[in-house]
Amino acid sequence: MSDQDKAKKQILELVAEYAREYHNRSKDFHEGDRIPYASRVYDDKEMVNLVDAALEFWLTSGRFTDEFEKKLSEYLRVKFCSLVNSGSSANLLAFMALTSPLLGERRVSRGDEVITVAAGFPTTIAPIIQYGAVPVFVDVTIPEYNIDVTMLEEALSDKTKAVMIAHTLGNPFDIASVKAFCKKHDLWLVEDNCDALGSRYEIDGEMKFTGTIGDVGTSSFYPPHHMTMGEGGAVYTDNPLLHKIVRSLRDWGRDCVCPSGRDNMCGHRFDGQYGELPQGYDHKYVYSHFGYNLKATDLQASIGCAQLDKFPGFVEKRKHNFEFLKNLLIEGSAEDKLILPVPTDNSDPSWFGFLMTCKENVNRTEVVRYVENCGVQTRMLFAGNIIKHPCFDELRASGDGYRVVGSLENTDKIMLDSFWVGLYPGMTDEKLSYMAKVILQAVSAG
Numbered sequence: 001m002s003d004q005d006k007a008k009k010q011i012l013e014l015v016a017e018y019a020r021e022y023h024n025r026s027k028d029f030h031e032g033d034r035i036p037y038a039s040r041v042y043d044d045k046e047m048v049n050l051v052d053a054a055l056e057f058w059l060t061s062g063r064f065t066d067e068f069e070k071k072l073s074e075y076l077r078v079k080f081c082s083l084v085n086s087g088s089s090a091n092l093l094a095f096m097a098l099t100s101p102l103l104g105e106r107r108v109s110r111g112d113e114v115i116t117v118a119a120g121f122p123t124t125i126a127p128i129i130q131y132g133a134v135p136v137f138v139d140v141t142i143p144e145y146n147i148d149v150t151m152l153e154e155a156l157s158d159k160t161k162a163v164m165i166a167h168t169l170g171n172p173f174d175i176a177s178v179k180a181f182c183k184k185h186d187l188w189l190v191e192d193n194c195d196a197l198g199s200r201y202e203i204d205g206e207m208k209f210t211g212t213i214g215d216v217g218t219s220s221f222y223p224p225h226h227m228t229m230g231e232g233g234a235v236y237t238d239n240p241l242l243h244k245i246v247r248s249l250r251d252w253g254r255d256c257v258c259p260s261g262r263d264n265m266c267g268h269r270f271d272g273q274y275g276e277l278p279q280g281y282d283h284k285y286v287y288s289h290f291g292y293n294l295k296a297t298d299l300q301a302s303i304g305c306a307q308l309d310k311f312p313g314f315v316e317k318r319k320h321n322f323e324f325l326k327n328l329l330i331e332g333s334a335e336d337k338l339i340l341p342v343p344t345d346n347s348d349p350s351w352f353g354f355l356m357t358c359k360e361n362v363n364r365t366e367v368v369r370y371v372e373n374c375g376v377q378t379r380m381l382f383a384g385n386i387i388k389h390p391c392f393d394e395l396r397a398s399g400d401g402y403r404v405v406g407s408l409e410n411t412d413k414i415m416l417d418s419f420w421v422g423l424y425p426g427m428t429d430e431k432l433s434y435m436a437k438v439i440l441q442a443v444s445a446g
Contacts, residue, residue: 008055015051019044035431037353037377037422038224041314042307049302056298061260064301071308072234076209078217080243081236082250083301087194087220088123089294090233094190094216095127097235097245098162100289106186108133112161113403115187117147119411120166121382122391124192128164129401136160136403137387142410143342145355145381145418146173152181155405160185166192168381169420170226170318170352172201172210172344179203179213189214194233197226198315198350207348216242221304224424226318226350227311229304232296245289253291256283260295315350317425321432322351325423328436337362337443353420355381357413362443364417370442376421376435384415 001009024043053064065083073081084090098108108114110132116125118137128135138151145168152163163182167173175191182189193199193211197219200207211217216239219225221232235246248254255274258265263284273279274286326340334340339357343349358364368378383389385408387396395401421435 008052011055012048012052016044016048019047023047029428029430029434031434032375034375035377035422035427035435036424037379037420038424039426040223040228041310041424041426042228042303045306045309046303049306050299053298053302058261058298060297061295061301062298064298064305065296066259068301068304068308069234071305072219073236075308075311076212076217076236078212078236079238080240080246081234082243082246083296083304084233084235084250084294085296085300086231086294087218087222087225087233088126089292090194090218090220090235091123091190091192092127092292093235093246093249093294094192094218095162095164096131096249097216097242098188098190099131099133100245100249102241102245102288106161106188108161108188111159113157113159115152115155115160115163116165117411118386118404118408119145119381119384119414120168120192120386121194122386122389124164124166125386129395133161134159134402136405137408137411138405139408139410140168140414142357142413143339144171144173144344145169145341145414146171146344147178148410149174149177149181151405152178155403156185160187162188162190164190164192166194167196167199167210169341169355170196170199170349171341172196172199172347172349174344175201175210175213176203176346182214188216191217193217194220194225195352196350198311198318200348200350201344202346202348211236212238215239216246221300221307224422226314226352227304227307229296229300229302229307232300232304248289249291250294251291252293253287253289254284255286255288258284314425317427318351318423319349321423321425321427322349322354324429325354325421325432325436328433329439332436332440334440334443338439351423353379354423355418355420356439357418358443362417364419366445367439367442368419370445371419371421371438374438374441376438378419378421381414381418381420384418385411388415 191214199210216237
């Protein structure tokens, strides 16, 4: 072993010892202690990987990125995976890939329509609007909180090119119906899987991971999500052409597929003809798309590699936490005051959160205030109804740029009456029991 290797080994051993000594110290829970809706769950493995990547000092995408993309592909059982710097960037790439000229007549052009929902996170629909396509909003169902598939045909027009929707808080939408609709009308299906990594859905007699059933899926690795690398995301697909486009758009729009630090893998770097460039122009500087730089760093990827090793356990703990909390609320007769969440038929959710809707004569604001004052952190279902937000002011005023099909009645109800609490893997049964107690007290008072 070289002196350098010995020094590195000593450093990493000390890092592991430091992490075990000073991170993740358990402490007794006392009623009233703050219970966040989400938190990082990690140990010395993540910290060792992070320092290992730092000592290598490659910084941009490198060996940890390659390892992460391979491991996530294997877990999800998809052919292609691209690591990016956030889930929002993943959504941007997934949508923008559909606008590529390489897709011919199936490409999404400006003015084309994309069916989606208004009850969700804004970056599911932001790329659609930013590009100049038209989101078409339909309502959702309660208590699944996912797209109302009975509205799909009504939302269809001769301009419809795609459906782009999220699996809400880990609960899969009715993928069988949505996919059949897309197949019938030759539409793209983008699954925003940022809140549902590890969820599964039975289709054609087989359980498959959400995000892998449509044409392209996305994930987020922001700290509250199912796993984390701080900031980070991924785009995955079985379609080699979409994968090629995603990689091009992620990496400045370039035509070359050589990874960072490697040149001329194809052996034709200086003998091609592209556009109106001179014969033999350096292929590393040929651009086939108007792209971005949305790569993650190897520092992020190193954390993700350690998280993926733990991930199956994370999923099982989320499922346990959901059932444990729901059973306590049912035993306490919460259903008299709250609509409790229900898994979509044929699904096996990896729950992100526990979403509840206050029934008539129960004031959501009062309930949330009580729960928060007792130390339990709550969240709304993100935007509630995105078209009510200031970012839509100009679009509402012009009456152009989006369409609404139906009344969005349930979407508005969620905006007014719904809230959720966390189920992250670090949550203990003791904390869940206290959460149930507080929620039951809140709805009794509210």
